[in-house]
Amino acid sequence: MPDWMTDLSVWLRVGEILLGAMVILLPLLAVVAYYTYAERKIVGFIQMRLGPSRVGPRGLFQPIADVLKLLTKEVVLPAQASRGLFLLAPLAALVPALGAWAVVPFDDGLWLANIDAGLLYVLALTSLGAYGIIIAGWASNSKYALLGAMRQAAQVVSYEIAMGFALVGVLMLSGSLNLAAIVQAQSGGILDWFFLPLLPLLLVYLVSGVAETNRLPFDVVEGESELVAGFHVEYSGSAFAVFFLAEYSAMILISALTATLFFGGWLSPLEGTQIAQAVPVLDSGIHWWLLKTAFFMFCFLWFRGTFPRYRYDQIMRLGWKVFIPVTLIWIFVLGAARYAGFTG
């Protein structure tokens, strides 16, 4: 037996990590469940409806009923589908969407892993999520599913580039790929957050985030009026539930990253002022991170309730002909500003 296997401290550390993973993932699942409730309520109110209101007071138990329904429904394995890939696809979508949470800093010192390549890891995992959808579309052996997967591949690939360029802007200001260091580089109050010098990149990042997660108005991948349900048309029951989990945790992840990269993560907007020192709630802490993340989560639903769906060629044009030139020019501007002596 190698030395480390008998070393108690190694196993203690493993236990600590597993516990930490549970402390992050289980609340995340609960948030996903109630995010769907919030979505139906908010979109309902935007459209002058009540949304779910029957299960429990104000429909509050609706997500629980939904989970039970999804778990007890039959998982149909289409006869012509590739069975192995068909069951692998939901996992291939879920693991990256959950995995990126390992490096998200929630508060100063409050994170599971503080790796120096944090942003690179997150970018890599958010891109890997596309594989789940492409595998699902291929394995289903259904026309709608394949069309959805094709659209998804081209769309994600296009917005990936704009997203990467937007992150380059963040790196130019922070000088680090470490997510906690990026937050610390924004300390000093609301005017020191990166959203001000990076405003065009923030918009590109946010819209690309909506496109990468296939949310309205960019949901041509699953658009129910065109492709019925796109890549997951053949999925039912718990296999569908896994795709659902993946999509919603990816949305929450993009919200959390926007808050972390552009809006100072756990930092308070009043940081360093006397008011913040006098009133503890106004000082930096995890509640600011939660508040900012919740705001961007709300934005996802707000967009859904407000914008009509884009046409596919419009989506591709926006990605290639607007976002890529805008980000490239802004990187030039940032570089020139740095050269001229502004520290951003």
Add this chain to the structure above:
Amino acid sequence: MLNEYLAVLLFLLVGAGIGVAVLLLGHLMSRRDPDPDKLRPYECGFEAFDDARMKFDVRYYLVVILFVLFDLEVAFLFPWAVALEEVGAYGLISMAVFLLILAVGFAFEWRRGALEWD
């Protein structure tokens, strides 16, 4: 440092475990009642008249090739942006020249209509 990466690895495993658990739970809690019509691919109620794995537009390949090009560019920019303090004016100008060359290529693709979708 390896310690931190161990955390990431274990986290990914826990994430996969949650996915497997949901699938297994669904398998245990649901009943299975297959019949030939249910197992056919969905095509708005019609019988599927040919294989779904059909030919698709060559433009998808073009977009993916362009993607590889630009993603490499992003991969070059990442370390450069992190080391912006150290590379100084020389690094800044080198990257400007590199980006200009790529911008010329991008303009060429644009003019040739590689980015059109209609």
